[in-house]
Amino acid sequence: MTENYTRSTAPISTEPYFVESASLADPSYDYQLDDLENDTDGQLDKDSHLVPLSLSVSEAIAQMLAELGISYAFGVSGGAMATLWGALSNSPIKVVHCRHEGGAAFAAVEAYFASNRPVVAFTTAGPGLTNSLTGLFAARDEGAKVVLLSACTSAPQRGRWAIQETSTYTLPSSGVFTSGALFNYATTVESAEQLPQIFRSLALGLSQAGGFVAHLSIPTGVQTSSLNISLPRLDLSHSLATPSEETISKCVQLLSEGPFAIWVGFGARDAAEEIRSLAERTGAAVMCSPRGKGIFPENHPQFVGVTGLGGHASVMKYMQEQPPLRTLVLGTRLGEPTSFWSSSMVPPGGFVHVDIDPKVPGVAYPAAETLPIQSDVRMFLKALLKHFPESPGSTTPSLPHPEREPINPGSDLVRPEVLMDAIQRAIVEGSDAVVLAESGNSFTWATHLLRIDRPNRYRVSTGVGSMGHMVAGVVGAAQARHGKAVAIVGDGSMLMNSEISTAVKYQIPAVWIVLNDARYNMCHQGMSMLGLQGADATIPQADFVMIACGMGAVGIRVERESDVQAALEAAIASPVPFVLDVIIDPTPLAPSGARNKSLQAQGVTSSPAKKKQVSFPMV
Missing domain, CATH: 3.40.50.970 (Thiamin diphosphate (ThDP)-binding fold, Pyr/PP domains)
Structure with a gap:
């Protein structure tokens, strides 16, 4: 329209x-x-360039x-x-x-x-x-x-x-x-x-x-x-x-007809304050895409979880038990990594979809009723908030939230969930470092288990999802912010495209946390889940501390869970490039089951999965 x-x-x-x-x-x-006009003396003056x-x-x-x-x-x-x-x-x-x-x-x-x-x-x-x-x-x-x-x-x-x-x-x-x-x-x-x-x-x-x-x-x-x-x-x-007053009035009407949810994407990263205000004034439940983590605090009582790859079952529980009439979509394309195009995510009244790109609304879910609004998200919300004044007496119903699986006592190798728990304490809560998660199991473990409470703290790539993106990107992030940037990466990515030597040359305070399991484990686990046999995703186990030291960086190799916390604290305190080589247990299934379901839906031959997956969506 x-x-x-x-x-x-x-x-x-x-x-x-x-x-x-x-x-x-x-x-x-x-x-x-x-x-x-050309100045013959070749000099700049106040009126010319x-x-x-x-x-x-x-x-x-x-x-x-x-x-x-x-x-x-x-x-x-x-x-x-x-x-x-x-x-x-x-x-x-x-x-x-x-x-x-x-x-x-x-x-x-x-x-x-x-x-x-x-x-x-x-x-x-x-x-x-x-x-x-x-x-x-x-x-x-x-x-x-x-x-x-x-x-x-x-x-x-x-x-x-x-x-x-x-x-x-x-x-x-x-x-x-x-x-x-x-x-x-x-x-x-x-x-x-x-x-x-x-x-x-x-x-x-x-x-x-x-x-x-x-x-x-x-x-x-x-x-x-x-x-x-x-x-x-x-x-x-x-x-x-900016949307006209007529458009804003239409949005107010639609969002006032019943409970609505807010689906936050990366394109809304400059509107964190306005999103929180709208949620708290209306009682709306809030969910986010993987790239949108932290725009709305994940510890907020109205946050129901991350959608898509590495996301939370609490989102699906909310959609099934307390379904909204409509969903206000802010700055996300709702593509496969964000939604897996699950029909369970389509509310009865459809979407009000706000995006700066007019080609985005209605594409991921072409059959769903969608009101498309082309606007900067922050400008749209500022206009919308004028029609939703603060209501101190309003109450928010109890909503489902992402739940942490209990961690059982020790293991011979470092389990991914133990490592993520330590990263949460030492880096997310214990520093101001930005966290970048590489494609693969690093992406799904970090997205599923870390809890980010403010914008611009977490970065993943969803559309292209190239291995090596964050292995190299962490150097640019640390250089440009003049401070710590931490990349959570796999050993396959680390072998593919490392810029450790660049960080050493310029003394850029980048940190690499390597999930070293001697395999492309997303591929290894995915092939098993899909019932496809014979393909070999293992690689020789590398010593990334030796590699890092050979380039002039420093590092620690961790093989026991009891050593993880101290090693992370050393990494975050290091003034020079630092590699933390974690010998990771390859057997825990990463929260990526919905990706396998999506591949099956696209025609990849499979046999029934034998092990429970915890990824969004639980369908």
Whole structure:
């Protein structure tokens, strides 16, 4: 259905650092480019933004990115982009030289979420570019703001078998060098004269709500060319779209017809205060997606649990025993990792679905009645709260909550639930560190067992879910927040894409907690649960402390549960990169049974599961 919107305008700051907008639901903008004349002395004055004539394209790009508020660049060097690398290194941007382009891209993604400021990833030609693409795929899916700078082959050399040739002769143009599914904006810089338009396009893209992933491909020869035009000072204004009063009134009517639940997603992370106010004023039950953990405190009496992968059976208990008439969905796509598309999650009256992306509402559950509202979640809630005044006399019915399984006395190996219990005490409650959980069993154990009580403390990747994302991303998170970041990872991921050496070089206080069970255990357990035999997911057990020490980090290997707490306290107190190698018991079944049910529903041949699973949903 078509929504009506009221519009207000707000100027973007002209301070040296770019200020992100509160929201941008409408992709149209009003903007003005000042007509500037070249200043023969090549100096900047208060009314112009003139680049000195002696500046190279690479230096101009570095300056341009710094003025867009970019503070960090993660990448790997190479001859084809030597000039650009040098320009970044001599700019105000802090350059972190990584060990792999994929790791650099993942670090850039998590640096964005740790700082809420756009980040650069940079690569050389050929494999440098292609190695980074998985991380950029994750950036687009996660909603990060990342600008990729890559080198490509200069025009005169294209098609002549240049070293690491990067051109349409060797790579598809569509999708890699053009805007589309992977990049919101992509272009090849063939001349210096393009930079003013590129500057404007980047500024517009980075100012909008939601993610923005851009790719500037700069030929080696162009990088060194001189810039003899000025880059403009941008006087931009943009529209903030908010639902009309008519739309808000419709929402109030629907939500007042009976009890409703609030389903919180990652896109609502800036609206924690408003979500709590709405819940407490109305008595609504609150649940969240895996990425939404902590936006609403998990220790709050109105919190019923996490949905989706690694989620809680208490959510399904609530939906079955105290079903809401409607569910207000805030900033989540309700995709497979969040809902498993379970029909049990569809309330009788359907959804009121708020998202900044108009393509989201109604897609995951196309048959469910859905009122779609395109808006920034925080702005929507501020408008909605005016119609739900505080009611001190209102009472909230008793709601089901996630329950912890009792932990029996000791084991020969460290059980995952014992490790998570210790992480809760030593790291979640005992520090301000951000916690990142890697894809696989690390994701499901952490999501299911940790309890997060405030926003921006917990990070998982659900859509792409690449192994190696958080192993490398923890370096970007710790660097950008100037403090501790802890990655809970599997041994398979740790062997795949570690950036320990990068953390050592820059003394970044990252911590890796490795669930070392000598196998890809999600695959191992999943194949068993699905009744598929013969595939071997085991790997030789590695000594990650020895590996870490060989790179200059420090670490502790833990083989007994009685040693876990002290080791975690040492890790969180360490001022240098730290690896905690935990020899984990591989036999406890991770809370991922609903994933296996989803695979079965999609046609994977299986035999009945013999062991009880505790994952959401219990259907």
